Amino acid sequence: MAEEEPELTDEQKKGIAKWFLINAPAGEIQYVAKDLKAVLKDDEVYNEAAEEAFRIYNKSHLISLKMPCGFGDVLVTSYGELHDNEYLDPKTTQVAIVDHLKQVCKGVRPATDEELPSPYIEEYRYALEAELQKYVAEAFPKGSCSVYCTNGKDVEEPGSDFELVAVISSARNSPHNFCNGSWRAVWNIEFKDDIQILELKGKWKVGAHYFEEGNVQLDAKRECRDSAMFQGPDETATAVVHLIRIHENEYMASLEGSYLDLSDNTFKMPTSGIPGNAALLNTHVCNAGTSEETSGYSDLISMAQDFAI
Amino acid sequence: MEAALGLMRRMPPRHSETTLSALLSLLPGHSSDLLSQVDLPLQVLSDEDSGQKFILCEYNRDADSHRSPWSNKYHPPLEDAPYPSSKLRQLEIEANDIFTVYCDQYYEGGISSVYMWEDENEGFVVCFLVKKDGSKTGQGRRGYLEEGTWDAIHVIEVGPEEELTRYCLTSTVMLSLTTDDVSSGTFSLSGSIRRQMNMNLPVADGHLSNMGKMIEEMEGKLRNSLDQVYFGKTREMVCNLRPSNEVVQMRLPTS
Numbered sequence: 001m002a003e004e005e006p007e008l009t010d011e012q013k014k015g016i017a018k019w020f021l022i023n024a025p026a027g028e029i030q031y032v033a034k035d036l037k038a039v040l041k042d043d044e045v046y047n048e049a050a051e052e053a054f055r056i057y058n059k060s061h062l063i064s065l066k067m068p069c070g071f072g073d074v075l076v077t078s079y080g081e082l083h084d085n086e087y088l089d090p091k092t093t094q095v096a097i098v099d100h101l102k103q104v105c106k107g108v109r110p111a112t113d114e115e116l117p118s119p120y121i122e123e124y125r126y127a128l129e130a131e132l133q134k135y136v137a138e139a140f141p142k143g144s145c146s147v148y149c150t151n152g153k154d155v156e157e158p159g160s161d162f163e164l165v166a167v168i169s170s171a172r173n174s175p176h177n178f179c180n181g182s183w184r185a186v187w188n189i190e191f192k193d194d195i196q197i198l199e200l201k202g203k204w205k206v207g208a209h210y211f212e213e214g215n216v217q218l219d220a221k222r223e224c225r226d227s228a229m230f231q232g233p234d235e236t237a238t239a240v241v242h243l244i245r246i247h248e249n250e251y252m253a254s255l256e257g258s259y260l261d262l263s264d265n266t267f268k269m270p271t272s273g274i275p276g277n278a279a280l281l282n283t284h285v286c287n288a289g290t291s292e293e294t295s296g297y298s299d300l301i302s303m304a305q306d307f308a309i
Numbered sequence: 310m311e312a313a314l315g316l317m318r319r320m321p322p323r324h325s326e327t328t329l330s331a332l333l334s335l336l337p338g339h340s341s342d343l344l345s346q347v348d349l350p351l352q353v354l355s356d357e358d359s360g361q362k363f364i365l366c367e368y369n370r371d372a373d374s375h376r377s378p379w380s381n382k383y384h385p386p387l388e389d390a391p392y393p394s395s396k397l398r399q400l401e402i403e404a405n406d407i408f409t410v411y412c413d414q415y416y417e418g419g420i421s422s423v424y425m426w427e428d429e430n431e432g433f434v435v436c437f438l439v440k441k442d443g444s445k446t447g448q449g450r451r452g453y454l455e456e457g458t459w460d461a462i463h464v465i466e467v468g469p470e471e472e473l474t475r476y477c478l479t480s481t482v483m484l485s486l487t488t489d490d491v492s493s494g495t496f497s498l499s500g501s502i503r504r505q506m507n508m509n510l511p512v513a514d515g516h517l518s519n520m521g522k523m524i525e526e527m528e529g530k531l532r533n534s535l536d537q538v539y540f541g542k543t544r545e546m547v548c549n550l551r552p553s554n555e556v557v558q559m560r561l562p563t564s
Contacts, residue, residue: 008334016331023320032319038312039335140551170550181546204494208546210538214502215318218543222494251494252553258496259544262486 010045017049022057025209025217026182027173029057030103054100055084062169062184064144065105067096074105079148079165082115090116090125090146117153124191125149125164127237132166135241139248140183143170150188164189166244178212187244196230200240202247206255220258222251310342317347322499323485325349348481348501351440351460353420356380364422366462368436378405378422393425397433401425404517408437411521415528416441416459431469437524438462456487461531463524467516473509474516478523480504482531484539498539504531 008016017040024032033050040046058076067074067089074080074089074096082088087096093116094108117125129147136143145168152162166187173180188201201223208218224247228239313332320328329347333340344367352365356377363369369376371390374383378401383390393401404423412421419441427433443457460483468475485499506527510519 013335016335019327019331020316020320023324025319025321028319032316035312035315035319039316039332141549143551172546172549179542179546181543181550183547183550206547206550208543209319210500210542210546211318212538213504214500214538215320215322216498216500216502216539216543217321217323218547219321219323219497219499220495248551249553252547252551254492254494255496255547256544256553258488259540262488262496262498262540 010042013040013042013045014049017046018053018056021050021053022060024057025180026061026171026207027175027180028209029054031175050101054103058098058100058103061171061182062167062186063103064169064171065096065098065103067092067094067105067108069108071108073144075144075146075167075169077146077148077167079150079167080146088115088148090148091129117149118156120156120158121149121153121162123233124162124236127233128164128166128189128240131237131241132168132244135245136168136170139245140168140170142172143168143183145169152191159193161193162191164191166240179208179210181208181218182206185244185248187240189240191230193230198228198230198236198240200226200228200243202226202244204251220255222254224251310336310339310346313339313343314346322483322501323497325501348460348462348483348503350458350483350485351438351462353440354384356382356384358382362420364420364438364440366424366436366438368426368434368464369422369424376424378402378424391426394427397425397427400516404435404437404520407517407521411525412439412441419459428466432467435465435467435520436462437465437520456485458485459483461528463527465520465523467520470512472511472513474512474519476508476510476519476523478506478508478520478527480506480524480527480531482528482535484535498543500539502531502534502538504534 017036020032020036021029037043037046059078059081063076064073065076071089071092071094074087074094076087076098080088080090082095085098085100087098088111089096093111095111095115096105097107097109098104099106116122125147129145132145132147136145145166147164147166150163150165152160155162166189168185169182171182184205186203190199192199202225204220204222206218206220210216226243226247228236228243230236231239313336316332317325317328326349329343329349332343336343353362354365354375355362356379358380359377361379363375363377363379365375369378371383371387374385374387374390376383376390376392381392381398392398401423404425405421408421408423412419416439419439422438424436425433439459439461441459443459461480463478463480466477481501481503483501487495487497489495504527506523508523
């Protein structure tokens with residue numbers, strides 16, 4: 001790898017820095033940042049890269065931050081992003097002001113009416129979120145969820161289409177055990193008024209990182225589709241969460257299946273336990289016999305015969 | 310350097326080449342350290358003379374050429390390149406032959422190479438390399454994986470010859486397994502682990518026999534570790550994220 005230009009431009013350094021930060025595994029961006037600063041040795045470039053990269057990372061990892069004043073947690077997502085550093089929590093109608101670099105919520109303000117959906121939409125959103133929270137509390141030891149309206153939030157009455165997005169995010173960070181992981185699911189729900197159907201599209205990203213004496217990562221993705229009848233808010237909420245539960249269970253089973261299949265099919269790749277394998281090497285050493293390592297070969301020949309397959 | 314190695318441990322293993330490139334461009338002064346301490350998936354070239362494939366690594370490289378263990382020639386040809394002594398070359402030839410048999414037995418195919426060179430301490434260093442592609446398009450016989458590669462690098466430092474000679478083995482295994490299908494999506498497990506083993510063995514038994522024993526034992530340990538690490542820990546994490554007691558009931562009808 002011959003580098004003709006010994007010096008990289010600031011733009012190039014910034015690009016590399018951003019790449020490192022964005023590709024940090026779940027829960028590890030601060031550690032990556034620390035190592036990156038040491039390698040980059042250029043605080044100005046680092047700061048520029050970090051500002052952009054941290055925001056991208058936080059949104060893609062659907063991180064959950066604690067809001068002050070007892071408002072609970074807020075998810076940082078592109079669906080709830082109002083301005084660069086402001087994220088709506090539909091549950092509490094508070095807008096969290098986020099410091100991306102420190103990954104904390106600095107403060108909150110109430111959402112304005114324009115930022116919130118209409119009462120008609122809110123009925124659906126609220127019912128779905130409440131039902132979803134029950135599911136998430138049951139299925140995930142440490143999970144958070146939010147439901148946003150991403151299209152048609154000003155629709156006042158039946159007769160128009162609209163779209164809700166349900167986000168589930170769960171992360172487990174055990175840096176002392178050298179293991180971190182995250183489960184992220186995004187469900188797009190399109191409410192189609194003319195045919196009275198909802199179309200569901202689910203997308204998962206599951207990751208795990210184990211790094212004691214090595215670096216091992218799982219990266220799994222999946223998508224699915226389904227549909228349900230467009231009914232009143234409560235019936236819809238129940239139907240949708242029921243579907244989500246089924247699909248998530250299926251995915252979990254499929255992940256387990258993948259692990260079992262890989263284990264069966266792949267870990268037998270170097271086959272185990274051929275008897276006398278040490279002797280296998282020894283017999284060939286004896287047969288080769290051209291090097292100066294010939295002392296003691298007769299002993300090896302008899303050893304090989306003892307172990308021969 | 311420590312920070313650079315820290316980054317290598319955190320970046321996705323599938324992007325290890327990009328990570329190393331990025332580090333090399335940010336730390337040009339540390340390039341020899343980085344190249345010797347970071348393992349990348351192994352690459353392979355064909356030896357024009359013998360038609361056999363050989364593995365490329367830092368240990369058979371000089372400038373942009375690599376020496377083939379089959380013909381002992383550099384590809385592309387290079388003037389003033391380093392070669393092992395003729396005594397060591399003899400041992401190297403034997404080692405390659407034996408290791409090929411070992412690999413056929415254990416890996417049901419795959420490409421192997423062994424390189425030796427003298428070091429400054431009156432001993433020598435040997436590097437055993439294996440590359441196995443178990444995917445649908447490679448040599449896999451169980452035909453299931455979209456992508457499945459196993460790369461093993463074993464470097465043994467052999468101490469000066471005494472009755473009991475010291476052998477220091479550092480082994481790295483890199484594994485990359487991906488399945489990709491319409492219903493279950495993409496599932497990708499990849500990474501590397503590294504272990505060390507030191508032994509004092511009677512030189513009378515023969516260097517190749519001693520080294521062979523060590524490698525065999527080490528590969529067995531690494532395979533078990535990988536099974537527990539790759540599968541065990543990451544699978545455990547997924548189950549911790551979303552425990553699946555409902556799943557047990559769901560799977561029963563199909564099993």
